[in-house]
Amino acid sequence: MEFELERDAFAEAIAWTAKGLPARPVVPVTAGVVLEVTEGTMIVSGFDFEVLNRIEVPVTDKSAGRVLVSGRLLAEIARALPPKDVRVAVEGNRLAVRCGSVRFNLPLLHIEDYPAVPDLPATSGKARGDVFATAVAQVTVAASRDETLPMLTGVRMEIGSEALTLAATDRYRLAERHIPWTPTGTVPSTAVIVPAKTLADVAKSLGSASEVVLSMGDADDAGFLGFSAGGRQTLTRLLDGEFVKFAS
CATH class of the missing domain: 3.10.150.10 (DNA Polymerase III, subunit A, domain 2)
Structure with missing residues (x-):
């Protein structure tokens, strides 16, 4: 080489x-x-x-x-x-x-x-980089740092047909943001829990790009969520568990 x-x-x-x-x-x-x-x-x-x-x-x-x-x-x-x-x-x-x-x-x-590296899932959609970075910064501060409740150390990301909803809580405070996004094709509505620290790092490193591309796995690789922009890619394992109910 x-x-x-x-x-x-x-x-x-x-x-x-x-x-x-x-x-x-x-x-x-x-x-x-x-x-x-x-x-x-x-x-x-x-x-x-x-x-x-x-x-x-x-x-x-x-x-x-x-x-x-x-x-x-x-x-x-x-x-x-x-x-x-x-x-x-x-x-x-x-x-x-x-x-x-x-x-x-x-x-x-x-x-x-070296361990086998997972492939980046197919593109699910994209959001404006600056809007995504701002929303992540506003929400991740509310995530818990208590590892005894892993799901609260993450950010709940609900993927809809026209918007992404980000939410985090440490049981004492709650932060929630809705941002527009553009799906690629038909993306089923779903919700995942992304580690807050990883999501914050992604927003800092990719948020300056004009667009951030999200890649959601199918049934075979549903445990990962990918982000990419400007030649950089981050693929993170999602958190298991059910997020606390915070809205009726």
Whole structure:
């Protein structure tokens, strides 16, 4: 695997993906990021069984490939690179990162031990990025931080034919917002519970885009909800349980 790209694009992609990695992973390989290069695109992804972050960046590729390296180390290296084009190549059992006169080597991790990554479900619809981000910020503050009641640490998202309804409560306060959205085709009305922390992170990282695309799974992958914008994708596992009744 060998490719080249601009320093800022490389650093931003690695930093965004690595930020979502677990600090103390139960499975060590989930502290890594997967770099995949194919047909002029670098795909960087990180997955901890609960959340998948994935970003695509155009590159000049000389050979395709897929490797796993430490996310924390690669993010530190990317941040320290000078403002010149970056060349990345697999050399034996190491990943070589060159930028100007600077060179770093990272050991490759065993990618065969990496967990299977779920696919992003089909697109369900889209909402304006700024409206979505504002609504999420206003609602997530009311979510509970008490892990003994997991469903209250999430945001209830009700998907209708013309609007998304977001609601969160910690039993002492309630926040609710209705925002317009545009379904893709016929989307059945349903409600899911999204982890509040993940939803807040999604709003911060994708909310500056003109549109945020929502992807809802069917019967085979109904346990996940996807968000995408500007080449970035986040897929989160939904919370189980029934949300408290808050409206008649």
